[in-house]
Amino acid sequence: MTPTLVRQHLPHSGAAPQVDQWARARDWAEIQERMLVPLYEAVYERLEVGSSTRLLGLGCGSGLALLMAAARGASVTGLQAHAPERLALARERLLPGAWGTRARAGARLTDGEPADIDDVASAAYTLVTAFEPVGCVAGDSEGLTEALAAASPLVGRGVPVVLAGWGPPERCATSSVLRVAAKLADPLRGAGGWRPALRDDLEEVAQRVGLRPDGSGRVACPFGYADVDNAVRGLLSTGLFDGAVAATDPEQVDKEVREALHPYKRRDGTVWMPNVFRYLVARTA
Numbered sequence: 073m074t075p076t077l078v079r080q081h082l083p084h085s086g087a088a089p090q091v092d093q094w095a096r097a098r099d100w101a102e103i104q105e106r107m108l109v110p111l112y113e114a115v116y117e118r119l120e121v122g123s124s125t126r127l128l129g130l131g132c133g134s135g136l137a138l139l140m141a142a143a144r145g146a147s148v149t150g151l152q153a154h155a156p157e158r159l160a161l162a163r164e165r166l167l168p169g170a171w172g173t174r175a176r177a178g179a180r181l182t183d184g185e186p187a188d189i190d191d192v193a194s195a196a197y198t199l200v201t202a203f204e205p206v207g208c209v210a211g212d213s214e215g216l217t218e219a220l221a222a223a224s225p226l227v228g229r230g231v232p233v234v235l236a237g238w239g240p241p242e243r244c245a246t247s248s249v250l251r252v253a254a255k256l257a258d259p260l261r262g263a264g265g266w267r268p269a270l271r272d273d274l275e276e277v278a279q280r281v282g283l284r285p286d287g288s289g290r291v292a293c294p295f296g297y298a299d300v301d302n303a304v305r306g307l308l309s310t311g312l313f314d315g316a317v318a319a320t321d322p323e324q325v326d327k328e329v330r331e332a333l334h335p336y337k338r339r340d341g342t343v344w345m346p347n348v349f350r351y352l353v354a355r356t357a
Contacts, residue, residue, distance in 0.1 A: 091314055091322075097157035099309035101134040103302060107295050108203065108236075111349050112137045114291045115234050119199060119353070121146050126178075128197040128226060130186070130219045131204040135162030138179070142166065147178030149197070151219075153185055186222040197226055200233040205349060206273055213277045220281045224356065231356045233283055235274045239290060239348030246295055246345050249307060249332040256316035256325060274352035283354035290350050297343040304329050 121127065123145035129138050132150030142148050148166070152159045159181060166179040182188050200223055206213040220233065227233075241247040278285055297303035304326060307313065316325045336345045 091308075091317060093157050096309045096311070097134065097155075097161055099305045100158060101136070101161045103297070103306035104309050105134060105136045107306075107347075108205075108293055108349070109136070109140070110293050111236060111291045111351060112140050112203065114289060115201070115203075115351055115353075116141060116144060118287075118289065119232055119234075121199065125199055126197045127199045127201060128186075128223060130200065130202045130216070130223065132159075132162060132181070133204075134158040135165045135181070137201065137203050138162065139165050142179055146199075149180040149182070149189070151182050151184065151186060151189070153183065156183065159183055185219060186226060189226060196228065198231060200227060200231065202234065203236045205236045205238050206277065213273065217277055217280050220277070220283070224281070227356055229356055232286070233278075233354050233356060235277055235352045235354065237274050237350050237352075239350050240271075243346070243348040245336060246307075246347050248335075249329060249345075250312060252325075252328050252332045253313045253316045256313075256328065257319045274350065278352060278354040282357050284357060286353050286355045288350060288352045290348050293347050293349045295343075295345040295347060299341050300330055300333055300337060300343055303333055303343040 115121075119125075121141050121144050125141065125144075125146035127138070127141050127146050127148045129141075129148060129150045132138055132152050133155070135150055138148040138150045150159075150162055150166075152162070162181055166181065200220075202216055202220065204216070206216060216235070238244055238247075274288070275285055295303075295306070297306060307329060308325075313325055313329070333343055336343050338344055
């Protein structure tokens with residue numbers, strides 16, 4: 073799964089986004105990823121993540137959520153496929169010899185899917201997280217469903233699985249900016265464009281993989297940036313706009329994103345977009 077705030081479904085025409093993925097990965101880790109910290113904290117607090125927790129993070133990206141769980145004493149395993157740049161940053165944060173930092177005890181990172189974990193017998197995970205939010209692009213839960221199904225042999229019965237999604241568009245200011253990506257990429261993406269999050273998006277995912285819902289919550293996750301340049305870099309780092317870049321050009325995408333951000337620019341030059349995200353706690357059968 074691609075570690076973005078919105079799952080990306082690029083067309084099969086062979087067109088590749090003309091972007092520097094390493095620069096985007098840095099922008100994601102340094103600017104955008106922290107926007108979901110309130111979501112991570114709320115989930116970890118609710119589920120009392122601590123030293124007895126063995127966490128499996130699906131689509132772990134550059135590892136911030138794993139790092140926060142490890143700071144609480146949890147043993148963490150992160151899975152990330154098709155995003156070597158972000159996984160490299162996760163290794164810097166969590167593994168030995170990374171930029172002179174200490175290794176996080178019990179931290180493991182795998183480039184791939186659940187089937188690529190080599191020690192299934194001793195996994196015994198007590199918590200599975202899929203923090204990459206769904207509910208903004210048509211079909212954006214398909215890869216998540218497959219990953220959850222593949223992870224089932226790694227957990228026992230009654231283990232909590234956390235899914236995350238965008239809140240209602242009327243409570244997510246960023247929705248208006250995300251529409252720009254869908255509009256520009258439409259000739260390329262066809263039916264894979266923006267759609268408003270629906271109330272039961274997460275419950276439908278849980279049902280498809282046989283999970284039993286066991287509570288949910290909403291968390292305010294405002295997107296705040298030092299200035300418009302910072303906001304553009306952060307939003308482009310999600311990967312959602314790569315299809316728009318491929319369909320048009322970077323200059324046009326940059327211009328239209330800046331225009332869409334104008335209503336959220338404050339007098340001091342900062343950019344502030346209130347958003348609400350939702351999470352669902354479901355349990356394995």
